[in-house]
Amino acid sequence: xxxxxxxxxxxxxxxxxxxxxxxxxxxxxxxxxxxxxxxxxxxxxxxxxxxxxxxxxxxxxxxxxxxxxxxxxxxxxxxxxxxxxxxxxxxxxxxxxxxxxxxxxxxxxxxxxxxxxxxxxxxxxxxxxxxxxxxxxxxxxxxxxxxxxxxxxxxxxxxxxxxxxxxxxxxxxxxxxxxxxxxxxxxxxxxxxxxxxxxxxxxxxxxxxxxxxxxxxxxxxxxxxxxxxxxxxxxxxxxxxxxxxxxxxxxxxxxxxxxxxxx
Numbered sequence: 111x112x113x114x115x116x117x118x119x120x121x122x123x124x125x126x127x128x129x130x131x132x133x134x135x136x137x138x139x140x141x142x143x144x145x146x147x148x149x150x151x152x153x154x155x156x157x158x159x160x161x162x163x164x165x166x167x168x169x170x171x172x173x174x175x176x177x178x179x180x181x182x183x184x185x186x187x188x189x190x191x192x193x194x195x196x197x198x199x200x201x202x203x204x205x206x207x208x209x210x211x212x213x214x215x216x217x218x219x220x221x222x223x224x225x226x227x228x229x230x231x232x233x234x235x236x237x238x239x240x241x242x243x244x245x246x247x248x249x250x251x252x253x254x255x256x257x258x259x260x261x262x263x264x265x266x267x268x269x270x271x272x273x274x275x276x277x278x279x280x281x282x283x284x285x286x287x288x289x290x291x292x293x294x295x296x297x298x299x300x301x302x303x304x305x306x307x308x309x310x311x312x313x314x315x316x317x318x319x320x321x322x323x324x325x326x327x328x329x330x331x332x333x334x335x336x337x338x339x340x341x342x343x344x345x346x347x348x349x350x351x352x353x354x355x356x357x358x359x360x361x362x363x364x365x366x367x368x369x370x371x372x373x
Contacts, residue, residue: 124207136282139295157186180225213326249325258287276300
C-alpha cells in the first residue's frame with residue numbers, strides 16, 4: 111500500500127481538507143506531510159538516476175536551471191508503479207473531491223513536464239504560471255502535484271516552493287521541500303509559483319521531487335482569461351527575473367518532450 115495508514119481513507123481526507131484547499135491563499139492549494147509510506151519513497155529515492163543530465167532533459171537559461179526525466183522507459187519499476195498509483199482511479203477521484211473540480215480529471219501518460227525533477231547546486235526556477243494546454247491531448251491543465259524526496263533538507267539549503275499573489279507583489283506562502291511532503295495546487299493563468307532562490311547544497315546532494323499534472327476536457331470560462339499560452343514567467347519586485355513567455359514550441363515541444371538543447 112502506497113498511502114500512509116493515517117491517510118488511507120482518501121474520501122475522509124478529501125472531505126476534511128476540501129474547504130482548506132479551496133480557501134487557501136494566494137490560490138487553492140494544500141500541503142500534506144508524511145502522506146505516503148516512507149519505505150516506498152525511500153525506494154524511489156534509492157532508484158533516483160544519478161545521470162539525469164545524460165538521459166533526460168536539461169534546462170539552463172535565464173528563467174530556470176534544472177534537470178528532469180519523464181520517460182517511463184528510463185524510470186525504475188518502483189517509480190513507475192508509484193506514478194501509476196497516482197494516476198489510478200482511487201487517487202484521481204480523491205483529487206477531484208479534494209479540489210472541488212467539477213470536470214473529471216484526466217491523467218497524463220506522457221508525463222509532459224512531469225516525472226522526476228532535480229536541482230543541483232545553483233539550480234532554480236523563476237516564478238511562473240504553467241502552460242495551460244497539453245500539447246498532445248489538447249486538454250486543459252488543472253492541477254499540479256509535487257512530492258519531495260529530500261532528507262535532512264534545511265532552510266539554508268533554499269529551494270523553497272513559493273506561491274505568489276496574482277499582482278506579483280507578495281509571496282504568500284513558502285514551502286520547504288522536505289522528504290515525504292506533497293503539495294497540491296490548482297493551475298490557472300494566475301497561479302504564480304516557482305523556486306526562484308538558488309539551491310545551496312554540496313556536490314553530492316540535490317533537490318529531488320516527483321511532479322505530476324492532471325487535466326480536464328474543458329474548464330470554467332472564468333478561468334479562461336489569457337487564452338492558450340505557454341509558460342508565463344513573472345518578475346519579482348526589485349529582481350532581474352525573466353518576465354513573459356519563452357517560445358511556445360521550445361517550452362512544450364522541444365524541451366519538455368525530448369530535447370536537452372539549451373535556450
